Structures are given as C-alpha cells and as structure tokens.
Amino acid sequence: MTRRLYRTASEIPSVMADPATLDPHAVRCLWARPVLDRNNAPAFMLVVVFEDDTDCPLACEMDSLHARQTCQRIGAAYDWPVRDHRPTDSVGDGKAQAMRLMASLPDNEVTIIEGQRMVSLAGAAEVAARLSYDNGVPYGISSEHSTTRFRNLLTDMCRKSEIQPHKINGIVSHAVKTLTARLADLYKGEVPEPQITGSTPEQLGEAVADYGRRRGFDDMEFREALAISMSATDEIWRDKNSLTQEQADAMNRRLMDAGLKRWLGPGRLKNKERTEK
Numbered sequence: 001m002t003r004r005l006y007r008t009a010s011e012i013p014s015v016m017a018d019p020a021t022l023d024p025h026a027v028r029c030l031w032a033r034p035v036l037d038r039n040n041a042p043a044f045m046l047v048v049v050f051e052d053d054t055d056c057p058l059a060c061e062m063d064s065l066h067a068r069q070t071c072q073r074i075g076a077a078y079d080w081p082v083r084d085h086r087p088t089d090s091v092g093d094g095k096a097q098a099m100r101l102m103a104s105l106p107d108n109e110v111t112i113i114e115g116q117r118m119v120s121l122a123g124a125a126e127v128a129a130r131l132s133y134d135n136g137v138p139y140g141i142s143s144e145h146s147t148t149r150f151r152n153l154l155t156d157m158c159r160k161s162e163i164q165p166h167k168i169n170g171i172v173s174h175a176v177k178t179l180t181a182r183l184a185d186l187y188k189g190e191v192p193e194p195q196i197t198g199s200t201p202e203q204l205g206e207a208v209a210d211y212g213r214r215r216g217f218d219d220m221e222f223r224e225a226l227a228i229s230m231s232a233t234d235e236i237w238r239d240k241n242s243l244t245q246e247q248a249d250a251m252n253r254r255l256m257d258a259g260l261k262r263w264l265g266p267g268r269l270k271n272k273e274r275t276e277k
Contacts, residue, residue, distance in 0.1 A: 005021060007023045007026035007050065007052075008026065008050050008052050009050060009054035010054065016056070017057070018058075022048060024078060024079070024080070026052075028049045030048055030071045030075050030080055030082045030083070031055070032046060032068055033045045033057075043064075043067075044064055044067035045067070046058045046062070046070050058074065068082075122178050124150075124175070125175060125178040126182055129183045131146075132232075133183070137228055137232060138210075138229065139183070140191075140196070140199075140204075141194075141204060141232050141233060142183060142192075147176050149235070151176050154171070154175055154176075158172065196233050197240060200254075201233075202258040204255050205255040205259030205260075205262065208259045209263040210262065212225055222263055226256065226263075229259075230252045233255060234249075
C-alpha cells in the first residue's frame with residue numbers, strides 16, 4: 001500500500017510534521033523561525049515551508065546553533081534548501097499564490113490521481129481568474145490576457161495528451177467560457193475595457209490607475225497592480241504584434257508613465273518632482 005505524502009500544512013494530522021511523510025516536490029524550504037521559549041527567552045523552531053506558502057513545525061524550539069544544525073542536517077538528507085528568513089512571493093511571481101488558490105478550491109474541483117492533486121478545468125479557470133483579480137489588474141487587461149494565456153496553455157496540454165484532435169476545440173472553448181464567466185462574477189459592475197489590443201499604452205496605464213482608485217488601493221498596492229498589468233500587456237504585445245523586447249519595453253514605459261501621472265495627479269506629481277530635485 002502506497003503511503004500518503006503530505007503537500008500542505010492543513011493535511012498534516014499532528015502538531016509537528018515528520019519529514020519522511022512530506023511530498024518532496026511540495027516543500028519549498030526549511031526555516032528556523034524565531035520564537036520565544038517557555039521562559040520568554042529568544043529561541044528558534046524548525047519549520048517546513050510548503051510551495052502553497054503554508055508551514056508546519058518539525059521540532060520543538062531550540063537554541064540558534066542547534067536549530068541551524070538540525071535544519072542543515074534534514075535539508076541535506078532530503079535535498080531541501082534552508083533559508084535564514086521566511087520566503088515570500090516576489091511581485092510578478094505567482095507560483096506560491098497559485099498554489100494557495102488551488103489549495104483553497106472545494107473538493108468537487110479537485111481529484112486525487114495516483115497520489116497527485118489534480119484540478120478540474122473549472123478549478124483551473126477559478127485560479128486564473130483570481131490571480132488577475134486579486135493582483136488588481138483591470139478587467140479589460142485581465143480579460144484579454146487571462147483568456148489568451150488560458151486558451152494557449154490548454155490547447156498545448158491537449159495536443160500533448162491522448163485527446164482526439166477534433167475534441168480539443170470544444171474542450172478549450174468550454175474552459176475559456178467558464179473563465180470568462182468567473183471573471184464577470186469577480187469584476188461585477190466593471191466593464192472589460194480597455195482591452196490590450198486596440199488600446200494605446202497611455203489608455204491602459206490610466207485604466208490601471210482608475211481601477212486602483214475604485215478598489216481603494218494604497219500606493220504600494222497600486223505599484224504592484226501596475227507591475228503585474230505591465231507584465232500582462234508585454235506578453236500580449238509580443239505575442240500578437242510580434243514586437244521585439246525593446247519595442248515592448250518602450251510601450252511599457254509609456255504605460256507606466258501614464259499610470260503614475262494619473263495616480264499621483266498634478267499636485268502629488270509636482271511635489272514628487274520637487275523632492276527628486
């Protein structure tokens with residue numbers, strides 16, 4: 001009988017995890033978490049961090065040297081990296097975010113096949129929609145980028161599978177319609193415009209700023225939404241317009257300038273320019 005391997009902290013039935021029971025592909029790293037011991041003295045707790053950004057203790061608290069030695073020993077035994085700090089997502093890198101979203105899907109959207117967690121097409125559409133919405137990408141940019149990327153990815157996966165060629169278009173079309181419907185639910189009250197194709201970089205940059213204001217973003221949230229929106233437009237521009245990286249970079253600079261000017265407004269922009277001088 002095949003032993004079950006845990007892929008996220010919520011699956012582990014005990015307070016502490018046994019390294020031998022963890023799926024090695026689901027582990028991001030080991031980490032010595034700073035804590036206080038029972039006497040309120042500084043100590044460290046050995047923790048495993050999963051790819052979905054959850055974590056679970058591997059041992060009780062211990063001193064710094066013992067914790068680091070234990071981390072290194074377990075890391076070497078299982079070929080897991082050891083980090084000195086808690087790893088977090090970087091802007092534009094949605095791998096951990098996608099893992100968290102997949103982990104939160106209802107059971108009817110997930111199937112376990114040969115010990116692997118497999119997501120349904122509806123579940124994949126949910127993750128794709130939430131990645132755009134949660135990162136503050138405006139509806140128009142999100143709609144074109146998400147559906148284009150989702151269609152291309154599914155088509156490629158189907159062609160590499162044993163699915164009969166005449167069935168691929170129907171499967172992909174149904175999945176994209178599911179994604180489009182979920183986007184409409186999330187962006188309720190918004191209009192999917194301007195889209196990337198047919199719009200100027202200036203129009204798109206202003207759309208990011210305007211949408212950020214409607215969502216009540218602060219400056220940091222706006223900058224992150226702008227960066228991710230620029231990544232989405234860059235992908236579409238180079239894919240559909242056959243632009244060089246230099247041309248796409250120039251268009252993204254125009255998008256960024258327009259977005260910042262719209263976000264800061266004349267008053268804040270003048271103050272920012274004075275500060276920089």
